[in-house]
Amino acid sequence: MSSEDPEQRDRRSEVDMNPPKRLRTAESHTGTELEVEKSTVDVSIIMPVYNASCWLDECLQAIVDQDFTGSMELSVFDDASTDDSRKVVEGWREKLEARLISVVVSGHYSPKPRGVGFAKNKAISQSCGQYLCFQDADDIMLPQRIRLxxxxxxxxxxSLIGCRVQRVPEGSTERYTHWINTLSQHQLIxxxxxxxxxxxxxPTWFCSRKWYLKVGAFDEGGKGVPEDLLFFYQSLRQGGGLSRVDECLLVYRYHEKATTHSVTEETIWKLRVDFLQERVLSQWENFTIWNAGKQGRKLYRCLSPTNQKKVKAFCDVDENKIQKGFYTYEESKERPKPKIPILHYKVASxxxxxxxKLDMxxxxxxxxxxxxxxxEGIDFYHFN
Structure with a gap:
């Protein structure tokens, strides 16, 4: 029996993890092609791939169709696909290189995928672009995306730069898509x-390599870890900005196999509560929770003891809740148990x-x- 540990096997199974950079070639005055000295390109398209062969033709054709005139490369990391994703990507190499888009492809053959965060980090580490354009293998970028x-x-x-999206199939996640596309610059924050x-x-992110390096790598916890939200919050902690190109630049596909479905609501809830406490509640002396129902009470219970003491009231429009007068926190170890007033929103402060929930x-x-x-951003923040 081999004494090799699983980590060593994983490392050994990774293929072409540091392939030589294949950069654009320049033509001399004599007409002969000269290899450009190893250097950066303008934009690296970062594409983690896992069992995406059915979408890749559309995705890669859209990359070929970009109207950006700077230098580009496509960096693909295949995270243990069991279909022919790698073969499909390689089949596009000639077309991509004819468009002067250099191609770097690697991956691993471990028994199971290591997760989106791991694949993104690998795709970035083998790339050399000054700017990073993140592209999911199941989405389609419009021709002007990279340029704009x-x-x-x-x-x-x-900053993290986004864009508006077209959701397919049409009508799926209607409220979410409306939210993505209509947030003001102020509301992005x-x-x-x-x-x-x-x-x-x-799926719409675009950022400088130097900013990615400043924020740090994506979490590699694997399935069930919201690596995008963790990176997003860390970017804000580092003082990063947020911006959106107010044009639709991406066809954003909804389907049941999307990795986002593996992340539980409770995981997201905890991250959001912690970030709210860190960034907002720590600055407030006291505050009111707008909703005396299930969601408002759940938020209260998830707060630290210090922040629970800052809650001066719940407010609501439901007369039945208001008539109860108080919410009693039964799980509290304090004696007497905390009783928080329930007020009509017009008399709350x-x-x-x-x-x-918005739009509901x-x-x-x-x-x-x-x-x-x-x-908004001074007198109130949306949590749901």
Whole structure:
């Protein structure tokens, strides 16, 4: 029996992990091709792949069709696919290189995938672009994507740059797609605590390599780990900005095999609560939770003891909840148990954490907030 440990086997099974950079060639005045000295290219398209062969032809054709005139490379890392994904990518090498897009492909043959974070990190480490364009293998970039996001990123070197999307099949995740496409620049920052996840969604990310290196690698915990949200929050901690090109530059595919479905709501909930406490609640002396129902009470129970003490009231529009007068925190070890007042929103005071879902009240929530003349990011933050 071999004494080789699993990590050693994984390392041995990785193929072409550091292949030589294949860069664009330049033509001399005599007409002969000269190899360009090993250096960076303008943009590396970062593509982790796992069992994506049915989508790759559309995805790769869209890369060939880009109208960007700078230098590009495609960096693919195959995360133990069991289909012919690697073969499909290799079949496009000639077309890509004819378009002067250099191609780097590697991967591993371990018994199971190591996860999206691992594959992204590997694809980045073998690439050499000054800027990184993240591309999911099941999505399709529109011809102007790289050109417009590159131009935006040159101006915002320490930011994650996104874009608007077209969701397919049409009508899937309608509320989510509306949210992605209609957030204002201000809301890209203020709504980072909502259950939708990153306000600049991962399949649209474009950033400088220097910013990726500043933030640090993606979490490699594997299945069930929201590596995009973890990176997104870490980018904000480092002082990173957020921006969006307000054009539709990506066809964003919805399907049941998407890796996002492996992340549990509870995992996301905990990350959001922790980030809210770190970035917002730590700055407030006290606050009101807007929603005396299930979601508001759940938020309260998940807060640290210090932040629970800052909750001066719940507020609501439901007269039945308001008439109860108080919410008693039965799980508390304090004696007497904490009793938090339940008020009508009109007599409650800011700042608020809003635990009511957006676009689910027929505009009533938004009207109520507007009636109080509150400013998002100062007087309230959305949590749900």
């Amino acid at each position: 996001q590159y131009d935006a990123c040159v101006l915002h070197q320490n 203020t709504q980072v605590y909502t259950s939708h996840g990153p306000t600049v969604v991962m 800011a700042p608020f954490v809003i635990c009511v 009240t027929g505009g009533i929530l938004e009207e109520n907030l507007n009636s109080l003349q509150l400013k």
